[in-house]
Amino acid sequence: MSLQYRISINNFTYRRYSFEYFLQSAKRLGIGKIELSGCHPHFTQYEAECFDTAALASRIEAAGLTVSVVDPEQNFLPINIASSQEYLWEQSVETLEWYVRNTPAFGCDKIIIYPGKGAMDQAFDEARDNAVCALKRLCRVAAECGVKVLLQNVSACISNLTTTLEDFSTMYDMVDDENLYVSINTCPLLAAGETLAQYFNAFGSRILNIQLADSCEDDEQMGIGEGDQDFKQHLLDLRNHGYTGDIALEITEEEYADDAENYYRDSIDAILSIAKEV
Numbered sequence: 001m002s003l004q005y006r007i008s009i010n011n012f013t014y015r016r017y018s019f020e021y022f023l024q025s026a027k028r029l030g031i032g033k034i035e036l037s038g039c040h041p042h043f044t045q046y047e048a049e050c051f052d053t054a055a056l057a058s059r060i061e062a063a064g065l066t067v068s069v070v071d072p073e074q075n076f077l078p079i080n081i082a083s084s085q086e087y088l089w090e091q092s093v094e095t096l097e098w099y100v101r102n103t104p105a106f107g108c109d110k111i112i113i114y115p116g117k118g119a120m121d122q123a124f125d126e127a128r129d130n131a132v133c134a135l136k137r138l139c140r141v142a143a144e145c146g147v148k149v150l151l152q153n154v155s156a157c158i159s160n161l162t163t164t165l166e167d168f169s170t171m172y173d174m175v176d177d178e179n180l181y182v183s184i185n186t187c188p189l190l191a192a193g194e195t196l197a198q199y200f201n202a203f204g205s206r207i208l209n210i211q212l213a214d215s216c217e218d219d220e221q222m223g224i225g226e227g228d229q230d231f232k233q234h235l236l237d238l239r240n241h242g243y244t245g246d247i248a249l250e251i252t253e254e255e256y257a258d259d260a261e262n263y264y265r266d267s268i269d270a271i272l273s274i275a276k277e278v
Helices: 019-028 053-062 086-106 124-145 165-175 186-192 196-206 231-240 254-275
Strands: 007-010 033-038 066-072 110-113 148-152 180-185 207-212 246-249
Touching: 007 066, 007 254, 019 053, 019 254, 033 246, 053 086, 066 086, 066 207, 066 246, 086 110, 086 124, 110 124, 110 207, 124 148, 124 165, 148 165, 148 207, 165 180, 165 196, 180 186, 180 196, 186 196, 186 207, 196 207, 196 231, 207 231, 231 254, 246 254
Parallel strands: 007 033, 007 246, 033 066, 066 110, 110 148, 148 180, 180 207, 207 246
Antiparallel strands: none
């Protein structure tokens, strides 16, 4: 399948628009897949006492779109599976379990989970142990639902627990569950001086999702071509390691929210142009 038909976009960038606008925008952009963010005001438990997931799924299907992966918002919402606060930890896990149980409604079998973050003065091992405990529980629930849990690598601005491949691999190994897979975002790679090839060498076919976004020393989740990422090398690494799965353009900088469609159009055009050189 060509790159164009493997690309998805994320509704989080459209958080200042209605979900219907997002769906129509995806169609205008020629996108067939979406990365469904569990974000306000589109898809969270905050929208209604009982969220009508089936109705949302029907709207996506009616628009001729499919969901490649469910990606619950885990930064702006009070969700932190590494928290030492017992109530917050439990509520975080229960909220993510809600997303897990709702994932199959979209004809989707993958959900992205972040590692959470420890407080700056919290022992690293304690925060990591909390995250591992949560991931074990989420993997069990997901297995019951026929859903795969994808652990997401993140930068230090989001979490202090998996800023390098070594730390990411340690957490992955500690969970030790066959239902745990991997989603890779390219922004943490640049921050750590690492490459997609290194992650493929470590995890191989366990990698089920790739998020492409540009970044620089000061900013992340930028449009393709606006930062310092080497996307030609990224695409070469994907090809050389036989990756044929979904690729999300994860451009979520705050400045894009006012004109999400045009920013996504520019990024889609940019990555397709780079792909012609590979």
